[in-house]
């Protein structure tokens with residue numbers, strides 16, 4: 001799924017291409033995808049797009065009178081249609097049509113969690129309410145430096161109320177960069193481990209965002225090899241050359257390097273352990 005780096009770079013591309021243009025219509029192509037009733041999407045028609053930004057994993061289209069927020073969830077992707085189209089492709093969720101500019105089509109490729117759209121008053125938070133700070137903030141740094149969260153670090157990093165924008169993929173890459181076990185807990189880290197966790201979080205995300213800025217257009221179904229660790233179990237660790245492993249936990253898969261992250265210990269696959277019990 002798209003995480004902070006892909007969404008940040010996408011927001012920047014959309015902002016470059018579309019800011020200052022006038023919205024002709026926001027077409028809801030799948031009714032369950034629109035999560036708000038008031039304001040209506042029709043209220044946005046004829047308004048100039050002031051800017052496109054990102055908060056957490058949400059893309060925000062600011063029209064002054066209201067904002068349209070889009071969340072791509074697991075399988076949501078974005079097509080930039082130039083020239084604009086009028087078709088309704090499979091999985092189409094919502095299309096933003098602009099005067100004299102490309103259209104933005106949000107599509108759903110996944111089967112479970114759906115991409116969705118909200119239209120909110122300019123000063124209303126809508127679905128952004130309760131989101132934690134962005135990773136590169138003093139607020140998140142303070143949480144890492146002095147917090148006592150007892151959950152597994154992989155879960156902690158993906159909790160949008162703790163820090164906004166990180167998912168499974170970059171959680172793997174960040175914990176590898178920090179040389180910390182995905183099953184360790186913040187509360188048990190010493191000062192230097194906490195420092196590594198914060199620094200790795202910002203560095204991994206910044207570097208990934210830089211790479212994403214090379215991309216043109218929307219976000220395709222296959223976003224390519226964005227990760228250095230995630231999904232690369234069986235391959236050699238880029239730092240030490242040991243074979244990277246994968247462990248399944250609560251229907252998600254975590255990739256890690258035993259030598260770099262777990263003192264050489266190969267973690268039990270909880271799914272397998274359950275079957276064999």
Ligand SMILES: [Zn+2]
Nearest residue numbers: 237240257260
């Ligand atoms: Zn390693």
